[in-house]
Amino acid sequence: MIADLPRCPWAVADVSRPDELMTRYHDEEWGVPVHDDIELFERLALESFQAGLSWSTILRKREAFRQAFAGFDPVVVAAFGEADRERLMADAGIVRNRAKIEATIRNAAAFLRVAAEFGSFDAYLGRMVPGPPRPLPADATMGAIPATTPESDRLSADLRRRGFGFVGSTIVYAFMQSVGLVDDHLPVCFRYRG
Helix, strand or coil: CCCCCCCCHHHHCCCCCCCHHHHHHHHHCCCCCCCCHHHHHHHHHHHHHHCCCCHHHHHHHHHHHHHHCHHHCHHHHHCCCHHHHHHHHCCCCCCCCHHHHHHHHHHHHHHHHHHHHHCCHHHHHHHHCCCCCCCCCCCCCHHHCCCCCHHHHHHHHHHHHCCCCCCCHHHHHHHHHHCCCCCCCCCCCCCCCC
16 A cells, blocks of 8 residues: 555545555455455445445454354355354444344355356356446546446346345445446546546
8 A cells, every 4th residue: 555646535535544444445456356256245245234334344344254254155154044143143343233144144145046047146247237347537526426327226126136135226336346347436546547
């Protein structure tokens, strides 16, 4: 991480107290294409847990989430039983929201069904959101970044039809940004590819 590079404003929201995790996430992960199914499952789960919270909170708890959810291996998570659910509800290192925990376990099973049908979850995403992603226009500002798009609406609806939960269009759009299905780095950012 290089401190003096220009970045998207959300990555350096408080210049007086920089959040190194947010900056590192912006610089190294956000918008970088992800094709590994386990990483895709992790990002989808974390975006679901983030709903109503700050992304900074989720990043600070990320390692605890990884431990609690077996490295986000969907095969293992899909097999979680009642003891696992209670263990997760007692884990202060993660967000202890029963509905989100239940959704993550159900989503693991749905994720595996989609991966089996399409060969991988990545292949499914490639069909649903064909790329490559276009950069924002050269005059774009934070106000130009939508919370949802017709593509996130369509993907959200299809995921829900396939049994996923906590995948509203806003969560799905944030997931799409995270895994590089869209490119929302602003022109002021060193990662902009205009």
